[in-house]
Amino acid sequence: MLTFILKRLGQAVPVLLAIYTITFFMIRLAPGGPFSDERKVAEHILERQMEYYGYNDPLIVQYGRTLLQHVKLDLPPLTSHIGLTAADIISESFPVSLELGLWAMAIALFLGVPAGVIAASRQNTWLDYTPMSLAMTGICLPTFVVGPILALIFGIWLRWTSVAGWASPVDRILPSLTLGLYYAAYIARLTRGGMLEILSSDFVRTARAKGATEFRAVVIHALRGGILPVISFLGPALAGLVTGSFVVETIFQVPGLGRHFVLAAVNRDHSLILSTVLFYASLIMLANLMVDVLQVLLNPKLRYK
Amino acid sequence: MHLSPKIKTEPEAPRSLWTDSFRRLLDNRLALFGLGFFAFISIMCYLGPFAYRLSPDSQVLALESTLPFTKAQLVEVRYDSEKATPDEVTTLVDFGEVYALDPEADTAALSRDGTLTLKGIKFDAVERFHLLGTDSKGRDILARIMRGGRISLGVAFLATLTALLIGVNYGLVSGYFGGRLDVLMMRFVDILYAIPFLIFVILLMILFDGFRYKILLVFIAIGAVEWLTMARIVRGQVLHLKEQEFISAARATGVKTFSILSKHLAPNLLGPVVVYSTLLIPAVMLLESTLSFLGLGMGANMASWGTMIKDGQESMRSAPWELIAPSIFFSATLFAMNFLGDGLRDALDVKSAKD
Numbered sequence: 001m002l003t004f005i006l007k008r009l010g011q012a013v014p015v016l017l018a019i020y021t022i023t024f025f026m027i028r029l030a031p032g033g034p035f036s037d038e039r040k041v042a043e044h045i046l047e048r049q050m051e052y053y054g055y056n057d058p059l060i061v062q063y064g065r066t067l068l069q070h071v072k073l074d075l076p077p078l079t080s081h082i083g084l085t086a087a088d089i090i091s092e093s094f095p096v097s098l099e100l101g102l103w104a105m106a107i108a109l110f111l112g113v114p115a116g117v118i119a120a121s122r123q124n125t126w127l128d129y130t131p132m133s134l135a136m137t138g139i140c141l142p143t144f145v146v147g148p149i150l151a152l153i154f155g156i157w158l159r160w161t162s163v164a165g166w167a168s169p170v171d172r173i174l175p176s177l178t179l180g181l182y183y184a185a186y187i188a189r190l191t192r193g194g195m196l197e198i199l200s201s202d203f204v205r206t207a208r209a210k211g212a213t214e215f216r217a218v219v220i221h222a223l224r225g226g227i228l229p230v231i232s233f234l235g236p237a238l239a240g241l242v243t244g245s246f247v248v249e250t251i252f253q254v255p256g257l258g259r260h261f262v263l264a265a266v267n268r269d270h271s272l273i274l275s276t277v278l279f280y281a282s283l284i285m286l287a288n289l290m291v292d293v294l295q296v297l298l299n300p301k302l303r304y305k
Numbered sequence: 306m307h308l309s310p311k312i313k314t315e316p317e318a319p320r321s322l323w324t325d326s327f328r329r330l331l332d333n334r335l336a337l338f339g340l341g342f343f344a345f346i347s348i349m350c351y352l353g354p355f356a357y358r359l360s361p362d363s364q365v366l367a368l369e370s371t372l373p374f375t376k377a378q379l380v381e382v383r384y385d386s387e388k389a390t391p392d393e394v395t396t397l398v399d400f401g402e403v404y405a406l407d408p409e410a411d412t413a414a415l416s417r418d419g420t421l422t423l424k425g426i427k428f429d430a431v432e433r434f435h436l437l438g439t440d441s442k443g444r445d446i447l448a449r450i451m452r453g454g455r456i457s458l459g460v461a462f463l464a465t466l467t468a469l470l471i472g473v474n475y476g477l478v479s480g481y482f483g484g485r486l487d488v489l490m491m492r493f494v495d496i497l498y499a500i501p502f503l504i505f506v507i508l509l510m511i512l513f514d515g516f517r518y519k520i521l522l523v524f525i526a527i528g529a530v531e532w533l534t535m536a537r538i539v540r541g542q543v544l545h546l547k548e549q550e551f552i553s554a555a556r557a558t559g560v561k562t563f564s565i566l567s568k569h570l571a572p573n574l575l576g577p578v579v580v581y582s583t584l585l586i587p588a589v590m591l592l593e594s595t596l597s598f599l600g601l602g603m604g605a606n607m608a609s610w611g612t613m614i615k616d617g618q619e620s621m622r623s624a625p626w627e628l629i630a631p632s633i634f635f636s637a638t639l640f641a642m643n644f645l646g647d648g649l650r651d652a653l654d655v656k657s658a659k660d
Contacts, residue, residue: 148614151621
């Protein structure tokens, strides 16, 4: 297991290098830089700025220097936040995104898994059709439709929640729900599929035959196998949570990393874009690794390979 | 007893794979509904403007945020510097060409014959019917939905076409030639997969910023991201197909590699490619609208459904229909396309396009 983890971590290095290279050249070849908009700045000040941020060196020198800075985790100053580095921005705003993501995931699992289990154990009854139609709706509805509509209904018409912000606990409800409902729908479908397969297998019949209650047969015996598709979905789900947070944080004005990334793209803050992309990529690879380990722990078939 | 077995002399008419598939599709109500709704939306967006002749851009400030299904009476005061008495008429036309008649205002009143006289000049009143109301800038929502739909559908089709071209060719080459080239090409796809694709699209949008034909580049940018899954599906299919006899036969008889790829392999990929393309269209519409929603899309004068939903969110306190109307059209179209795609997948019996 340890060698497996180390090997995967080793594989991550060239991938990260490739992502760094692609991102670096894509944003540097783009027209417009961090100093090219808004007010006209005097020539000599612009010159000083270009020098300070290291834009005067040849591109390949900048490529190497920025790479080294990221390896040493000694990040350059940002053009859109004076006196701060990407590390400051990330350490300040990522916890917000993480909290949002965890709430969303909790909502997704607590709604999705029970719905899927009930649908599978009552296949082709209304207990199956109702949650599955709702799940289909949840998958088709885009986040940026669900979010504003929820804000309209619960924030403005009913006044149960706030419309935007991230200051009080109440503010967490709508963003987490918006982000979580899509995954709840997806997880419900995956759980139902996995459970249907397991429920017809021999060992569940054995469990029932020896007199286990229906609840015990389904939840204790079958769920462990039936949940596997959900576990393998968690990796891609995390990548989706990251990009989903761009939209949700924009809708509800949450000061998370996703909002910062979108603003960095709008403001052309090269260094912040680059660092954030690398951070996201590492995060996703780490999450995929964790999911793989979890899968091996849950599925005895994979353990001896 | 003499048995005379009834032998059918006439063989049953052969049924091709496509007739069978078509029959299965017709049996699927949801898919048919999807197809019907998609046809309705396309006709509405492309032909609707000929029947519903309000401009999506004309702003009538006096008519801002009118409720859906309400009639508005207004007088069109065309600016005519020679005829019009400058003072009063210019103040009216300052807000554009059209002046809405406010029933409470006592400065200008509509007479019984439906005309308005200002400084001795007579203007005819027209009745205007905003089916879905107007937005916070006084623009007709339905007209904007029709134009937004044209943009969304146009982007979706062109981007899907781009993804199709890149993905099919990439997958064909990678799968057919195999070996080290295959490993290299698929490794590249894996790397691109590791970047969340919205991030990649945002990077592409930055790269293409400032170009004159940005809308074209948006198609390409989105297509350039969405081809990855297509390439994987095609490669998988080719790996399976190239071991079959008809390819060996073609190779043995000296058919050129290019012809094998284009004439023997490509037609056999039609099923999965059609299915995946149908599912790709809603995915692209979603991506394009997400970009517009984030403010990284095509800009204010090319308002797609995503932009409209964003604008609607900003004025949802005063005019919730401005948010609700485009949301309903957008979601219903996504539903319809997904139903159609799922139906086609079942009809053509293609294994799940997701991996």
